[in-house]
Amino acid sequence: MKSSVYVDNNATTAVAPEVTEAMLPYFTEQWGNPSSMHTFGGGVKKALDAAREKVAALLGAEHPNEIIFTSCGSESDNMAIRGAVDAMGGHPHLITTRVEHAAVLGPCHYLEDKGFRLSTLEVDEKGNLDLNKVHEFSISGKKTVASIMWANNETGVIFPVPAIGSIVKQGGGIFHTDAVQIAGKLPISVKDTPIDLLSISGHKLHAPKGIGALYARRGTKITPHIMGGHQERGRRAGTENVPYIVGLGTACELAMERMQKDAMHERKLRDRLEAGILATCKGASVNGAGTERLPNTSNISFEYVEGEAILLMLDDIGICASTGSACASGSLEPSHVLRAMDVPRSMLHGSIRFSLSRYNTDEDIDYVLEKLPPIIRRLRELSPFAED
Amino acid sequence: MKSSVYVDNNATTAVAPEVTEAMLPYFTEQWGNPSSMHTFGGGVKKALDAAREKVAALLGAEHPNEIIFTSCGSESDNMAIRGAVDAMGGHPHLITTRVEHAAVLGPCHYLEDKGFRLSTLEVDEKGNLDLNKVHEFSISGKKTVASIMWANNETGVIFPVPAIGSIVKQGGGIFHTDAVQIAGKLPISVKDTPIDLLSISGHKLHAPKGIGALYARRGTKITPHIMGGHQERGRRAGTENVPYIVGLGTACELAMERMQKDAMHERKLRDRLEAGILATCKGASVNGAGTERLPNTSNISFEYVEGEAILLMLDDIGICASTGSACASGSLEPSHVLRAMDVPRSMLHGSIRFSLSRYNTDEDIDYVLEKLPPIIRRLRELSPFAED
C-alpha cells in the first residue's frame, strides 16, 4: 500500500510529520471539550485560539475571529454559498463558473433548482474567464452572490481574484472564492483583496482530511450551515475537532514558513516534468499552458489514449497520479473542466494530472520521465486512430 | 491540565487508546484519498468499508450502506432534519420536544422561521413524554417529520423510541432520533425499531471529536446537507476523514464488545454516587429519578446554590463535571431541559451533571463523595435562602 512516487497532491497530501506530532497530545491527554467549564476542558480553548491565529496569518486575515473551522473544503463551500444566499434574503442572483469544484457547483445547482437565477461563466481554451462577463452579471440590478475559485484543482489555472472581487463588490454583491488549491502554495492576503468569504481545506496542505476553514470578513452576514451549539461564535455548531484544528494551525504555520522555498522547488520539478513529457511523448500537450498556473500542477493530454488506462499502468509501477478530480473518479464523464476549455475530443479522454508537493524529489521526476513514454507508446499502438 | 477525576463523559469522552492506535497509521502511512484511481489511495477504501460495517453492527443496521459518515453529531442532526424535510417537499409538519439538544432545536427553529409548522412536545416533571400527544400530531393530516431524541444528554432520561417510532410511522411520517447519548451505552437495533434516521457522535463513545454518523434506513429520501463530490454514495460530499472513520469503527467495535460490562460498571458507580450525595448533601435531588435513565448519568440539583459555583470549586480540586450541556455553557440561561421538567426555581440553578465512563473507578466516586458535601455546605452557608 506504500506508494513510491506520489504525484497526486491536488487530490490529497501527506500529513506532515510536524502536524501529526502536534495533534497527538490532543488524542492521548488533552481530549477535553473546549466548551467545558472545568480547566481540563476549557484549557483546550487556548489551543484553538492559537490555531485560529495561524490560519488567519496564512490567509492574511485581519482578525482571527474571521476564521471559522469546518469539517472540510466542501463544507466551507456549501456554507459560504448557501449561508450567504440565505442571510441576504430575497432571491439573489448567483454567479459561478463552469470550472468550479463539485462542492461549489453542487449547492449552486441546488439553489438553481429552488428557483434562484444562476449564471455560469464560460472559460476560453486556455482556461481564462472573460472579466467583462463578470461585470455584466454583477451589475445586473439584482443583488449577487458570486462564487469563483482562485486556482483550479485540475489544471492549476489561476483566476484574477483581486480583479474579480473588485467587480463583484462594485456591484454590491457578496464574493466567495474557493481557495482550497492555492492556500499554502502561493501567498494570499484577504485583508488586501476584495473577498468576503474564502474556503480552504486542510488535506491539501499537509493537514489531515476532515478539517477545513471558512474565512468570513467581519460584518459578512452568513446563516450557519450546521446549527445548534454556540461553537465558533455561533457560526458552526458541533464540538470542535481539537486535534485537527491544532493540526491545521501547524500546517498553515509550516506552509507560511516554507512557501517560497516549496513553490520554487515544485515549479522547478514541474517544469522539468512537463518539458520532458512534451519532448518524449507523441501527441502530448499541456492544458492551461500559457496561463498563470499553480507552481505544482501539470495537466497533460495525450492524444488518442485513455486516461484510466494510463493511470492503471502507472499505478502498476508505483506512480500515483490522477485524471481530473479524485472525487469525480466514480463518474464516467470526461472532466467538466477540460470540456469547458474545449479540449478536442481526441485529447479529452487522455488527460493526466501530475501535482507535486514539497516532498517530491528530482528522482521522482526522473522515474516518471523514464516510465511514462513507453506506456504512452504502447497505448497509442493499441489505438485505431493514432498514426506514427 | 490533567484531570484527576473526570465525571463529565456526556460532554466528551477520552479517546480510547485502541482508537488512537487504530487511527495512527492513517496519518503516518496510509494517508491516500480513497477516491483515487491508484492502489495507494483506492486501497484505503477497504478501511472505510470495514469501519462502516462496525458502525452498522453497533446500531443493528441491516446494511452497512445505511451508514453515512459525517463530521459530528450536530451535522447528523442538521442533515437528518433539513435533508428529510427538503426531500419530502411541500411543507411537512415538524414534531420535536422541548428537551432536545441544540443541534435538533437549531434546525427546527430555523425551519419554523421559514414558515414550517413546528410542534414542540412538553415533558412532565420526571422528563416523560405524553405519547398521546405524539399520536395527535402524527395524524394531523399533514406529512410529518419527527425528531425525538433517544436519551437525554443532561438527565439521561430515555424516551420510548420504539413506541414513538411506531406512532410516527403509522401516521406516514419520517422519524429521526438523536441517539448520540445512547449509542454505545445501551444496546439498540435500528433493524428492529421503526426508525428512519438516527444520529450518533464519535466523541461520546471514545472516538475523537469531529466524527459522527447518520443512519438512514434504505429507501429513506434525504437531500444531502453537504453537496458536491460523490463520497458516501453521493449523500455527503467532502474527502473522507479516513483516520476518524477508522477510529469510529474501532470505538463501535469496542463498545459492542464491552457494552454489558461497561454498563453494569457505570450503573454500580453511578448508583453509589447518587445514594452517597443524597445521604450527605442537604437539599439534593436527582432530576429524572424514577424514570428509565442511562446507566452512566446523574443530574442532581442542589437547592439554593448555584451550579457554576459548585463546578468551579470542584474544578479546583480536580473534579470535572458540568451543568447541563457543555455547548450551552457560554449562556447564562438555566438548562432548558430542567425548565421543561418544571424543576422548581430554587433548584434550577444548582444542578450538576455527573456522567461516567468505562474508565471511572471506585476511587473516583470515593473522591467525589468526600469532596462534594463540604462544598455544598459552604455554598449553602453563603446563600440567603438556605436554612439548616
Added chain:
Amino acid sequence: MWEYTDKVNDHFKNPRNVGAVENPDGDGLAGSLACGDALRLTFKLDGEKKICEAKFQTFGCASAIASSSALTVMLIGKTIEEAEQITNKEIIEYLGDLPKQKVHCSVMGREALEAAIYNYRTGKTLDRKIDGEVVCHCFGATDKEIEKVARE
C-alpha cells in the same frame, strides 16, 4: 477505484491480438472518436470457414481494452455463426466480472463484431445509427444499449 478481476488486469496489461489483420475478411468499427472511444475489429477465416485470426485496436479505458482482447481470444476457432452468438454477458463472464458502471465498455466489443460480420457478408461498412439517449458521454453508449446488455 474500480475493482478489476485478475483476468481483466491481465488482458488490460497484456492484451492479446493487438493490431489489424492484413487483408481481413471482416472489418468493423464501433464507437467513434467523436464519442471519445472506439474499437476496430478485423478477422480472417481459414479453409474451414473458421476464424483463424482476429485482431483489435481500441481507444478506450482498461475495461474496453480487456474486453476487446478477450473477444479476440473467444473468436478464434469459431465459425461466423458461432461468433454471432457471443454476447456481452459471455465476454464479461470470460473476464470474471466487470464493475457495473463498466459493463457498457464491453458493449463496444459486440458492436464491432456485428459490424465486422456485416462487412464480411455484404462487403459494406455498417453505418450504425445510435438511437436512444446518450448516457455514457465518454463512450457514446446509449441507455437502450445498456439496458439491452443488462437484460442479457
